[in-house]
Amino acid sequence: VNDPLDRRVADALHTEANMAPDPGAAHARFLARRRQRYQRVVAATAVAAVVALAAGVLALTRHNEHNQTIAATAHTTAPQRVGAGPSPAAGDSDATTSSNPPGVTTSTIAASGHASGPPVTAKPVPASPTTSEVPHSPPTTAVSTPPGGHQTVTVSEADNGRSYTMHPGDTLYVGLAGGTGFYWSKPQSSDESVLQPTGPAYMPTANGGNAAAFLANADGHADVTSTGDPPCRQANPPCMAPSKSFVVYVTVVG
């Protein structure tokens, strides 16, 4: 700083900078403000934690409601098909169309016992609660289709454990909706001479749904069964999570 201008500037700055604050008082203010800042951080962290928890609970609730809605929708729109044609997937909402061959009427029995579509003579049956266990004894109430004219009876998971009385020529459609966390096996008839598998061939859906159709062939009794496994049961080694069983009891009378 030998230049005259530099000296003038340095002198001016040193002259101007003569404030003398109190470091002790400043230190006390510093401690107080640091404490306030810490308290603010703690409060903000607590608020953020509460908000995150509430958001998580809300998201979980919505997720559950959404799943229930999907399950209900898939259930009430379970596909029912008779005869040949493209194979719809069980549980898919766009697989609700049906094509009836001449002379065949179709009726749908919803899980709640309400009938949709054309009026049917089949009486609603009190549903046994849907559980992971198969009822030990079939319900005594049965749904019967009247003689004359072939009918299609549609059952779903909600009809687990029910009994049905059908007539030769009637069709039983079993649609087990997916998206419930279980993967259903293809429904099987215990006596194919009584209840014969019929077309079309339904493919299982990616989300675990499955379906099958059966033709009432001859007088007798047959059970239609399926097993719903949680995905981890398919792993190697399989988990021990419980499976669900589905069964309906069918009596065919001429």
Place this chain on the structure above:
Amino acid sequence: VPADDAVDRDQRVRALFEEQYAGLCRLAYLIVGDEPQAEELVMDAFLRTLAGWRRIRDLDKADRYLRRAVVNLSRSKNRRRQTEERSASNDQPTRAHSVDTDPEDARIVWDAVRTLPHRQRAAVVLRYYEDLPEADIADALGCSVGTVKSQLSKARTTLASTLQGVEQ
């Protein structure tokens, strides 16, 4: 944090205040031109710098961190001051002067320094008041040594021109 460490830390913070606070306030004042704002700015610098106390590996360099924080914070403070100055009258406090300095000349030069842009003024203050080498000025301003040289050169040119105009 162990109790001994906490005590040691508090003592060092207190010592840092004793050693650095007044000087940093004067530095901040020369950059922002307002005493209350300068004190507030230095307090912010202490809070911000010492909030990361555990992250500062070399505690002996705390003064460097503090100076850099003061210069950085002064940018926004300086902007606010300029806004306030546009709407308020320019009533500067009467200051004491050293014996060897012509108070009138010091006032003229100080007024000229205050008209410099922030970065040039900060460079001038760090050079002529803090007497820092260019490398340390570059560190405090967060720029290269070349930029410091350029800023100082521009500032000197502006000051020379301004002072020449005032004297004529």
